[in-house]
Amino acid sequence: MSERDRDRVSEPGRTQAHVSDKQSKKAASLPGSLLALGVLLWEWATKTARSERRHPRRAEFASPPPGCAECAEKAKRGAKPSEALKVEPVSHEQIGTFLVVCAFLVALAGGIGFLITYWTGGSNLVLGATLALCFFGLGMTLILWSHLLTLNIEVAEPREPMQSPPEERQTAVEDFQAGANQIHRRGLLKWMIAGASGTFGAIFLTMFRSLGQSPDSTIYSTVWKRGQRLVTSEGKPVSVDMLVPGSTVIVFPEDSIGSEKSQTVLVRVDESLLQLPSDRMDWAPNGNLAYSRVCTHAGCAVGMYETTTHQLVCPCHQSTFAVLRAAEPSSGPADRALPQLPLYADEDGILRAGGGFSDIPGPGYWGMP
Amino acid sequence: MIGLLARTVDNRLRASKFLRSAINHVFPDHWSFMLGEIALYCFVILVATGVFLAMFFDGSSAKVIYHGSYGPLRGVEMDKALESVIHISFDVPAGLLIRQIHHWAANIFIGAILVHQARIFFTAAFRKPRELNWVVGMTLLILAMVNGYLGYSICGDLLSGAGMRIGYSILLSVPVIGPWITFLLMGGTVPVDATIPRMLALHIFLVPALITVLIAVHLGIIWRQMHTNYPGPHRSHKTIVGSRLWPSYTLKSLGLFLLIFAVVAALGGLVQIDPVWVYGPYNPVAILPGAQPDWYLGWVEGAMRLFPGVHIASSGKLWVPEVFFPAVLFPAGLFGLLYLYPFLDELFTFDAREHHVLRLPSEQPFNTAFGCGLIALLVVLEFAGGDDVVAVAGDLSVVEIRAVLRVLVFVLPVITWAVAYALCRRARGRHSGLGAGAGFAEGGGAQGDGMNAG
Amino acid sequence: MTAVEVGPSHMPSFAYVLSVDDMRVVSHFVTDKIASIPLGEGDIGKGGDLFRMYCASCHHTSVRGGALAYDGSNAPSLAGKSPELIAGAVRWGPGPMPPFPASVIDDKQLSSLVTYIRAVQNPAKPGGIALNWYGPVVEGCVAWFAVLGLVGFTIWIEKGGKG
Numbered sequence: 014m015s016e017r018d019r020d021r022v023s024e025p026g027r028t029q030a031h032v033s034d035k036q037s038k039k040a041a042s043l044p045g046s047l048l049a050l051g052v053l054l055w056e057w058a059t060k061t062a063r064s065e066r067r068h069p070r071r072a073e074f075a076s077p078p079p080g081c082a083e084c085a086e087k088a089k090r091g092a093k094p095s096e097a098l099k100v101e102p103v104s105h106e107q108i109g110t111f112l113v114v115c116a117f118l119v120a121l122a123g124g125i126g127f128l129i130t131y132w133t134g135g136s137n138l139v140l141g142a143t144l145a146l147c148f149f150g151l152g153m154t155l156i157l158w159s160h161l162l163t164l165n166i167e168v169a170e171p172r173e174p175m176q177s178p179p180e181e182r183q184t185a186v187e188d189f190q191a192g193a194n195q196i197h198r199r200g201l202l203k204w205m206i207a208g209a210s211g212t213f214g215a216i217f218l219t220m221f222r223s224l225g226q227s228p229d230s231t232i233y234s235t236v237w238k239r240g241q242r243l244v245t246s247e248g249k250p251v252s253v254d255m256l257v258p259g260s261t262v263i264v265f266p267e268d269s270i271g272s273e274k275s276q277t278v279l280v281r282v283d284e285s286l287l288q289l290p291s292d293r294m295d296w297a298p299n300g301n302l303a304y305s306r307v308c309t310h311a312g313c314a315v316g317m318y319e320t321t322t323h324q325l326v327c328p329c330h331q332s333t334f335a336v337l338r339a340a341e342p343s344s345g346p347a348d349r350a351l352p353q354l355p356l357y358a359d360e361d362g363i364l365r366a367g368g369g370f371s372d373i374p375g376p377g378y379w380g381m382p
Numbered sequence: 383m384i385g386l387l388a389r390t391v392d393n394r395l396r397a398s399k400f401l402r403s404a405i406n407h408v409f410p411d412h413w414s415f416m417l418g419e420i421a422l423y424c425f426v427i428l429v430a431t432g433v434f435l436a437m438f439f440d441g442s443s444a445k446v447i448y449h450g451s452y453g454p455l456r457g458v459e460m461d462k463a464l465e466s467v468i469h470i471s472f473d474v475p476a477g478l479l480i481r482q483i484h485h486w487a488a489n490i491f492i493g494a495i496l497v498h499q500a501r502i503f504f505t506a507a508f509r510k511p512r513e514l515n516w517v518v519g520m521t522l523l524i525l526a527m528v529n530g531y532l533g534y535s536i537c538g539d540l541l542s543g544a545g546m547r548i549g550y551s552i553l554l555s556v557p558v559i560g561p562w563i564t565f566l567l568m569g570g571t572v573p574v575d576a577t578i579p580r581m582l583a584l585h586i587f588l589v590p591a592l593i594t595v596l597i598a599v600h601l602g603i604i605w606r607q608m609h610t611n612y613p614g615p616h617r618s619h620k621t622i623v624g625s626r627l628w629p630s631y632t633l634k635s636l637g638l639f640l641l642i643f644a645v646v647a648a649l650g651g652l653v654q655i656d657p658v659w660v661y662g663p664y665n666p667v668a669i670l671p672g673a674q675p676d677w678y679l680g681w682v683e684g685a686m687r688l689f690p691g692v693h694i695a696s697s698g699k700l701w702v703p704e705v706f707f708p709a710v711l712f713p714a715g716l717f718g719l720l721y722l723y724p725f726l727d728e729l730f731t732f733d734a735r736e737h738h739v740l741r742l743p744s745e746q747p748f749n750t751a752f753g754c755g756l757i758a759l760l761v762v763l764e765f766a767g768g769d770d771v772v773a774v775a776g777d778l779s780v781v782e783i784r785a786v787l788r789v790l791v792f793v794l795p796v797i798t799w800a801v802a803y804a805l806c807r808r809a810r811g812r813h814s815g816l817g818a819g820a821g822f823a824e825g826g827g828a829q830g831d832g833m834n835a836g
Numbered sequence: 837m838t839a840v841e842v843g844p845s846h847m848p849s850f851a852y853v854l855s856v857d858d859m860r861v862v863s864h865f866v867t868d869k870i871a872s873i874p875l876g877e878g879d880i881g882k883g884g885d886l887f888r889m890y891c892a893s894c895h896h897t898s899v900r901g902g903a904l905a906y907d908g909s910n911a912p913s914l915a916g917k918s919p920e921l922i923a924g925a926v927r928w929g930p931g932p933m934p935p936f937p938a939s940v941i942d943d944k945q946l947s948s949l950v951t952y953i954r955a956v957q958n959p960a961k962p963g964g965i966a967l968n969w970y971g972p973v974v975e976g977c978v979a980w981f982a983v984l985g986l987v988g989f990t991i992w993i994e995k996g997g998k999g
Contacts, residue, residue, distance in 0.1 A: 058730055058748065059730055059731070059732070062730060062731035062732050062733065063732070073613070073618060073619060073737070073739045074618070074619055074735075098616060098623065101996075131475060131476060134475070136962070137478045137479050137482075137650075137651055137962055137963060137964065138651050138652060138964050139651070140476055140479045140651055141479050141482075141483075141647055141648060141649075141650045141651010141652055141964070142648065142651050142652065144479070144647040144650075144651065145644045145645070145647040145648035145651060146644075147644075148640045148641070148643040148644035148647055149640070149641065149644035151640045152637045152638070152639070152640030152641035152643075152644055153637070153641075154637075155633050155634075155636050155637035155640065156633070156634065156637035156638075156641070156992075156993055158633055159630065159633035159634050159637060159993075160995075163629060163630065163633060165625060165630055166625065166626070166630075167411065167623060167624065167625060168408060168623070168624070168625070168626065169616045169621050169622070169623045170408050170621065170622050170623075171620060171621055171622075172608055172619065172620055172621060172622050172738055173608075174619075174736065175511045175607060175736055176736075221566060222566070224566050224567060224569065224580070225565050225566040225567065225568065225569045225570055225576070226565055226566075226570060227562065227565060228561035228562060228564075228565045229565075229571070231571050232561060232571065245940075246667070246889065254939075255939045255940065256937070256939070256940065257935060257937050259929060259934055259935055260929065260934045260935045260936060260937060260940060261934045262940045263667060263889060263890070271667060273572055273573055273666035273667070274571075276666070276667050306667070309703075309704075310551075310686075310691070310704055310705060311547070311548040311551040311552065311686065311705050311709075312547045312548060312550060312551040312572070313544055313547060313548065313669050313673070314666065314667055314668065314669040314893070316668070316669040316892075316893025316894070317671075317893050317894050317902075317904065317905075318934050319904055319906055319907045319932040320929060320932055320933065320934040320935075321907070321931065321932045322906050322907055322932065324905075324906040324907070326904065326905045326906055327669075328669055328670065328671040328672075328673060328770070328893055328894075328902060328905075329544065329548065329669070329673050330683075330686050330687045331687060331770065331780060331784070331903075331905035332691075332905075333905050333906040342691060343906065344781075344905065344906060345687075345691070345905060346686060346687060346688075346689060346690070346691045346704060346705075346708075347691050347704065348691030348692060348693045348704045349693060349700075349704075375551075376551040376554065376555065376703055376704075376705060377554070377555070377693070377700045377703035378554045378555065378560045378561045378564075378700075378703065379556075379557050379558055379559075379560050379561070379700075379701055379702070380699055380700070380701065381699060381700040382698065382699055382700075410997075410999050411994055411996075411997030411998065411999065412994060412997045412998065412999030413987075413990040413991040413993065413994035413995075413997060414990075414999070415994075415999065416990045416993065416994060417987065417990065420983075420986050420987075420990070452960070453880065453955060454880055454884055454952060454955045454956050455881070455884065456880065456881055457879070457880070457881025457882070458881045458884055458885060471962065471963075472962065478962055478963055482963055482964075486979065486982070489975065489976065489979035490979050490982050490983055490986070493979055493980055493982075493983035494983055494986070497983060497987060540888065540892075540897060541971065541972075611999060612998065612999035614998055614999065634993050634994065637993060638989065638990065638993060641986070641989050642986060645982055645985065645986060646982075649978070649982060651964060652964045652965060653963070653964045653965045653967065653978055654961055654962075654963030654964045654965060654966045654967070655963065655975050656972075656975070657959070657961075657963060657966070657969070659959075659960070660897055660898045660956070660959050660969060661897050662884065662888050662892075662897050665885075665888060665889070667889055668888040668889050668892060668893070669892070669893045670888075670892045670893060670896050670897050670902070671893065671894065671896055671902030671903060671911075672896060672902060672903075672970065672971050672973070673971075674971060674972045674973050675972060676972045676975070676976065677972060677973070677975070677976020677977075677979060677980075678976075680972075680973070680976060740999075764976075767973070768973035768976075769903075770902065770903035770905075771903075771970050771971065771973040771974070772973075773903040773910060774900070774901050774902060774903050774910050774970075775968070775970060777910060779908035779909065780903040780904070780905055780908065780910075781905065781906070781908040782908065
């Protein structure tokens with residue numbers, strides 16, 4: 014055995030360690046690279062801030078404030094802290110007066126116009142226009158006065174820092190402590206306050222219960238019962254041949270006409286076009302298909318039927334459902350098919366439900382079966 | 383006379399010091415600082431017109447046969463709520479005007495809040511000590527949107543009824559607690575007669591009260607903290623520059639209020655909004671195309687249309703329906719991110735100092751790019767929310783429009799982000815070498831002083 | 837007759853397939869069929885209920901039409917369409933529209949339906965400009981114009997303010 018072979022054989026541990034090293038390096042590389050990426054992002058996002066801190070460009074905190082060498086001079090001379098920096102003189106007082114009087118007259122005209130229109134039963138349009146004119150005139154009066162007839166003075170005043178001086182803060186805290194010390198048995202009081210808050214909180218939350226009921230069993234209902242006749246909104250029973258292929262009608266169970274949950278759309282198509290799943294082949298006698306009309310996206314009535322493309326469309330967010338394929342969603346934000354109602358024709362040719370909807374109708378909730 | 387008034391009040395309230403600080407309060411002069419007031423005054427108009435409407439509105443779902451002045455609906459069964467709204471629109475003198483002013487003001491209210499919020503965002507006015515006010519403002523935005531939705535839904539017409547049905551389904555889709563909170567809050571299984579009365583209580587009592595309180599808090603915080611300044615001469619964390627409340631700001635602000643009232647009155651008179659008599663009564667068996675919510679929820683509607691249908695089911699049971707992701711998770715995630723934004727900004731800029739001078743958009747490329755990208759995303763989603771209306775108006779195919787939007791919703795925000803980022807960097811590049819531009823120190827020594835903490 | 841000759845929207849033109857006489861026979865047949873439907877004054881309320889249940893989902897309650905998602909076309913506006921055309925469309929279902937035979941919507945119901953449609957072809961616009969009843973989408977656009985207009989006002993109010 015050569016020396017090299019001996020080395021290789023005599024140190025199996027090291028080979029294994031070498032292998033596991035590689036594996037652990039591979040395993041560590043993902044969080045490692047994520048970390049590196051995170052650091053890079055942080056560096057980039059805060060680059061501006063860090064360079065600002067090193068080389069601040071604005072003397073927001075300069076003292077004296079920028080452009081205020083003269084203020085410093087004035088302060089030295091003992092001038093008051095707030096002094097006029099700029100005074101806009103009032104020039105053209107005549108024109109100003111004329112304009113504000115005009116504006117005021119416009120306002121008066123508008124106001125009188127409104128009163129006349131109101132008392133003579135005028136239209137909404139004129140009422141609104143005259144009222145608007147009145148307010149416009151008044152507004153312009155004030156603003157023109159501010160622009161043309163008011164001496165506008167710009168002043169500079171010192172700001173107080175938002176932090177109270179430390180002594181004041183200290184005194185406030187001390188006052189509170191002193192007051193607290195006047196209450197004996199504070200420990201017990203704290204527990205009682207906690208208890209009372211909990212109780213009042215519970216009472217407050219409980220009052221919400223009066224607002225409504227708990228979700229009742231209606232949210233699990235598939236609405237139709239086997240054997241129920243399909244009727245129109247006028248209560249007329251629907252026969253197998255009532256529709257021509259391509260037409261549609263809104264139907265309800267006999268006992269809940271007009272109900273939101275039970276509204277059903279009946280569509281008739283050419284039987285040869287049907288592509289229903291195998292367990293629903295007998296749900297569509299003579300090409301009559303019935304689906305829940307409550308959109309599974311957000312609950313609007315799926316009112317639009319495009320007869321050439323055989324699509325039920327909900328106008329709210331444009332979810333479309335393929336009628337020939339058991340109303341599975343074909344485009345738009347809905348992701349679940351409309352529940353289908355099994356149909357059969359009784360001996361009089363009247364369409365009846367073969368059971369409840371295939372799913373619970375409507376947009377859904379946590380834990381819906 | 384002012385003296386008499388002052389004495390009368392002051393003799394009873396010792397108010398002189400407070401009044402003096404009030405009338406002397408300094409507000410910086412810039413138009414972008416008045417955007418919040420547009421929203422505020424819209425709210426005032428909403429309350430005023432809302433009180434008028436509440437006198438006539440009957441928030442009941444009891445069914446009644448209509449026999450009023452609008453011909454095509456005679457003999458039709460509808461909720462009392464809808465009948466009262468049609469009565470306001472056709473029979474009450476100036477009723478339609480007030481109703482339309484109310485609805486237009488609501489739409490403009492939320493638009494103004496968003497424009498105001500955009501200004502705050504792009505100038506980083508949410509930094510310390512104003513994170514608190516940002517949180518209050520976000521809550522105001524959400525409450526305003528909620529109240530708007532409640533407001534048009536209580537009419538009981540087909541359009542808003544469809545929206546309520548969708549809202550019901552969205553609530554239902556929340557994991558675990560969905561059916562419970564839906565039955566509790568809505569009052570039962572759909573369609574619920576109990577829903578309109580409780581929505582009315584929320585719309586005219588609770589939510590406006592909350593909004594009023596939060597507006598008071600919002601304004602109180604601004605008052606206490608003093609308004610921010612744009613960078614400029616004399617403006618710093620120690621000095622505020624602007625005009626006094628009396629007389630400058632009073633005149634401008636009141637003038638703005640009157641102009642806003644003029645605009646909403648003009649719209650209320652000239653442009654029809656929410657013609658419930660055309661939509662007809664809500665009937666769960668009926669539906670209409672173009673059933674969008676009001677514009678401020680159009681982005682959620684667009685998300686519901688564009689998100690691919692994905693549901694989570696296992697062992698024969700459905701767990702998470704499709705609508706949960708676009709209608710609950712996405713908005714919650716977005717609002718959560720926006721709520722936390724000031725704190726994230728502090729974290730990423732390592733800057734927890736007090737700021738009273740604004741950061742220009744070009745000085746915060748990441749922020750600006752993020753904001754622009756988000757706006758682009760929301761615009762695409764809004765467009766998607768109305769794609770079937772666009773299709774009908776332009777005689778186009780809604781299928782083709784949606785295919786284009788599915789691509790745009792990814793591409794446009796990314797492009798907008800990149801372009802905004804690049805523009806900001808270019809703008810900064812022009813300034814950085816010189817240290818020139820508004821707000822930079824004159825003379826030497828500024829660099830060194832700039833390193834001081836606030 | 838014109839429709840047979842010209843072939844509007846989805847309909848093919850029959851100008852080269854049928855002779856002029858044949859086309860006349862077909863159109864007289866159709867006209868007679870439609871004329872046999874009594875389109876007198878029906879119940880407008882019942883017509884409205886029917887319309888909202890069956891027709892509004894594609895044509896909108898304002899009869900201005902709607903988008904058809906899978907097909908990619910749009911249900912047309914009913915404004916300006918004659919009662920005979922509407923009745924014919926209901927009975928025979930042109931293009932993607934399903935037909936509604938007399939077993940589904942009988943003649944009396946059809947008459948009410950047409951009465952209702954005629955009443956709302958020009959819906960009342962007491963509120964002002966109706967924006968073609970496109971609804972909240974276009975109302976939102978107008979609201980945004982108003983917001984931007986108000987922003988414009990604020991820029992003018994605070995002109996010269998440096999912030």
